[in-house]
Amino acid sequence: MSAATQGPDSGRSDQDVRLLDPGAIQRLREWGGDPLLGRMIRLFLELGPDRMETLRKGLADRDLDALGSTAHSLKSSAANLGAERLRLGAATLEEACRRGEGGEVDQLVHALEEAFQETAEALRRVEPNPTRLEEEEG
Secondary structure, eight states, X not given: OOGGGSOSSOOOOGGGSOSSOHHHHHHHHHHHHHHHHHHHHHHHHHXXXXXXXXXXXXXXXXXXXXXXXXXXXXXXHHHHHTOHHHHHHHHHHHHHHHTTOHHHHHHHHHHHHHHHHHHHHHHHHHSOOHHHHHHHHO
């Protein structure tokens, strides 16, 4: 099994890891209701494409520091929303960059892009109705 399909020490393939942890989504709802969950999802969806672009630029430049730093930020954002597959992929990329294993990063970034797109689609499906949120917040 390749490093692209495993977390740093997970021993599990991407297929074994949930895209979203329902418990994390539920915790956000318990802590702040749909307004908090909606804000967290919208922030992730707004910032995510820029982070993915930074990863692509870091890959093109072979800049392991930029790749590792961006992977760390993405890992944290994914963890906040229970996006386990994305979190594990980002952690794997971060670790490869830390170890200076530039040969792995192409495959890891491409796998991370796929995980990001799948995660974004899943988050859009669970995002609370923005119109209802505006009424609750206003």
